[in-house]
Amino acid sequence: MIDQRERFYRVAPELLEQDGRLALVLAEIGVGYLEPHIGERIRARVVNVGIREQLLVSFASGLALAGMRPIVHTFAPFLIERPFEQVKLDFGHQGVGGILVSSGGSYSMAAGGETHFGHRDVALLDTLDEWAVHVPGHADEAEHALREAVRGDDRVYIRLDGKSNRHRYADGPGFTVLRSGNLGTVITVGPTADAVLAAAEGRDVTVLYAERIRPFDAHTLRETLTTPDVVIVEPYLSGTSIPYVTDALSDVRHRVIGLGVGHHELRKYGTPKEHENAHGLDVRGISSSFDAFFGDASDLRY
Amino acid sequence: MTPTYDDLPALMTRMTGDEKHDASATSTLDVIWVLYHHVLRTDPARPEDPDRDRFLVSKGHGPMAYYAVLAAHGFIGIDLLDTFGEFDSPLGYHPDRTLVPGVEISSGSLGHGLPIATGTATALKLQRRAARVVVLVGDAELDEGSNIEAIQYAGRAGLGNLTVVVIDNESAGLGWPGGIHSRFDIEGWTSTDVDGRDHDALRAAFESGTPDTPHVVVAHV
DSSP states (O other): OOOHHHHHHHHHHHHHHHOTTEEEEESSTTHHHHGGGOOTTTGGGEEEOOSOHHHHHHHHHHHHHTTOEEEEEEEHIIIIITTHHHIIIIIIITTOOEEEEEESTTTTTGGGOGGGOOTTHHHHHTTSSSEEEEOOSSHHHHHHHHHHHTTSOSEEEEEOOSOOOSSOOOOSSSOEEEEOOSSOEEEEEGGGHHHHHHHHTTSOOEEEEESEEESOOHHHHHHTOSSSEEEEEEEEETTTTHHHHHHHTTTSOOEEEEEEEOSSOOOOOSOHHHHHHHTTOSHHHHHHHHHHHHTTGGGOOO | OOOOGGGHHHHHHHHHOOSSOOTTTTTTHHHHHHIIIIIOOOOTTOTTOTTSOEEEESSOSSTHHHHHHHHHTTSSOGGGGGGTTOTTOSOOSSOOTTTSTTOOOOOOSTTOHHHHHHHHHHHHHHTTOOOOEEEEEETTGGGSHHHHHHHHHHHHHTOTTEEEEEEEOSOOTTOOTTOTHHHHHTTTOEEEEEETTOHHHHHHHHTOSOTTSOEEEEEEO
8 A cells, every 4th residue: 555655746746747837846855756657748847956945945936926836845844844934935925825745744754863853844834824734644635635735726735644544534624523422522633543543442532533734623623522621632743733722612611632742852763653652642642641631520620 | 208217316215215325225226227127028007917027126125226116117106105114005124025016026034036036937937938037136145045056956957037136235244255156157157247337238238148047147336
């Protein structure tokens, strides 16, 4: 089964074939993988600017200013963090759209260490105006997000992860109800869903699945709310979406916690699985967080 | 009524309140005037024409000369100049493309215009449009490394529809040993050094260059 990134490398050239407005802008990363899929008709619209990430983003903005729709791709820290001012000004302040597609997730390149970790991306984009953020949990979702994004003119970030769920869970742009319960709500974002569903087994809680986390689907959270105890599990910086949960429930006395990648540098290498365990994002870690949070709530005063 | 160069000081006075303008305030004036009056194919009635030439003011600082020339050529009303810098004026100390017709990029943070221009020049080539892209940068602005990324890329991609004009008033703190043009020359650009106040020389410089290489005009003021 091909992963999210490989699916992107297959689908993006196909979309370029269909739509002359599209261009793919790269900074070496992905060039070798894409090469077999690049036909002569689209070769001129696949631009590799070399290892120049400031140029990567500004160049894409220049394409957009001339009416094209750029798809910009590299690893998350080099796409969002290094050229952050370019993302801020050359898309947001210029008032143009584009599609940023990162790969590597938070720690898909676990042995690469801190320089290649991408867990701060969504929190950084939250400081900017009007970025839609997709966190696919499956290659089919990644493909769908890309196909939808190329049709628009807005600013879209698609965050490809090395980890995928066993199934495609998203059934629309908003949150998808995976289970219903009475004692609280868990929002599981993208590739965290399989572990969350396993940890929620036997608990009387609602589980909402988010492939698109921005704009935040406050409506579904409110519509399905039972006991106002909410856990949000994100595959990037822990707590990133807590303000959005709190805003959505501003008129309800509620409790909320955020699970995700810790703020402290671990200075560890190894495998993505080992990092998942270290951040408490494995079934055992999530389950023990659920125990603590949903445990005996009878002594809590609302 | 056709504007003349002599109309510009009065237009600038509407923004600055000063009768006289020092060299730094007018460092870009001759270049921008020559571009709008003699070189660029633009139409104030159609500021969004996809075939228009693009003029990107990258440095963004001290835009009075820019606004004066835009007003003289009918892109913005002359009365607007009186509102320069006010809360709800479209004319800020750094331009915003979403507020001012004819302004191609919002600028002010240094080192964004030239990298953006490489993308726009590439898009115009892909769309088979004859339009050219001209970017104005300052000599001190070239300190920003993002420019170097763009200079390298544009030279190797042979963006013949891209022209950079560097306003060189020797304000770069650490200077440019060997000359500014040498940074471009080594990356395959053609270059012209010119007196940045000499209108005929500027016009000739903007009309020189080759179709297959980007061109830089270093305008000494």
